[in-house]
Amino acid sequence: MTEGPTGRRERKKAATRQAIADAALQLFLERGYDQVSIRDIAEAADVSTTTLFKHFTGKEALVFDQDQDRESDLIAAVRDRAAGQSILDALRQHVLSTWLPISTHPQRAQFTDLVDSTPALRGYAERMWTRHTDSLSTAIADELGVEHDDLSCAALARFVLEIPALTRSRRDRQAAVEAIFDILTHGWKPPGSPRTTGG
Template identity: 80%
Template sequence: MTVPPVGRRERKKAATRQAIADAALQLFLERGYDQVGIRDIADAADVSTATVFKHFSGKEALVFDEDEDRESELTAAVRQRASGQSILDALRQYVLDTWLPIAAHPQMAEFTNLVDSTPALREYAERMWTRHTDGLSAAIADEIGVDHDNLACAALARFVLQIPVLARGRQDRRAAVEEIFDILTQGWEPPSKPPAP
């Protein structure tokens, strides 16, 4: 399938949006979220405040600038998976392909600290993940032919979205992601105790 070429205007809009998001994140990391205003961000990105609001709904959205793309990609992983591929295998591949590179980014620890230490960002992130849970749950429900309020689909969606949080502090993040998906696929069993000395 051929992807239509992106026009010059769309490329310019995307570049402006990215420049604004990059400037905002840099300022937030340097000064702290509450010490940076929209005017500061506009000046750093060399745009007007109106341009900032043209691309972003508010200050919190600047931190989570890829939010909408992530949600679309997440549901696409389920809806557009390969023929014969299970929903869990498609989600496993999505998490491995998208989250592992993000987790390895040199600024990831600073970004995580910024979000964790800023109440407004924590609340925004929670609302974002709730919306992602609803979208993913609906995609799963559609694929298996059940109602959107199906509890099993909602629980699976929520758990999948928590995998990056659970794997974040692990030495081998890939192995942690794989282990969690194995639990989802095969069911949970109590871990075996190490033999007594």
């Protein structure tokens, strides 16, 4: 069975997008974010600036090229979870399986230095996950059969989406992610406080 025109077109589009993102990251790491222009990136990727802007909204988006699918993946983690799996466990699994591999990538140290040393990228990174709060909150509310403006659903969505920023600098990121989800699951206890049992 031969691949249709739409399939070929989408594959070519994805390859072009990846080539642009790879060229941008390489230039940013070599020269520094502020020393690289959109034109530099387009030339390195052998595309026009018009083509570049068809795939990316700006320089920040070029650094975080995997952000495009994050919202749909988050919603799918909630809506398509296994039978009997809680929403929190589904989100825990999603964060561990999607964010941790990024955080252990061989270029992660260089990438983190680039982001941390560039105010525009640092701000974008902090907003990147949390801007999906409304859509994730809505998905959680739908699963629970409550109103979309339910505060507990919005709070849970926001807390989950803060996890990458909260755990980014931790030595053992997996343990940190697990610890935060344990707090969300069992409630917060002051550090060092004895566990109490209901009577």
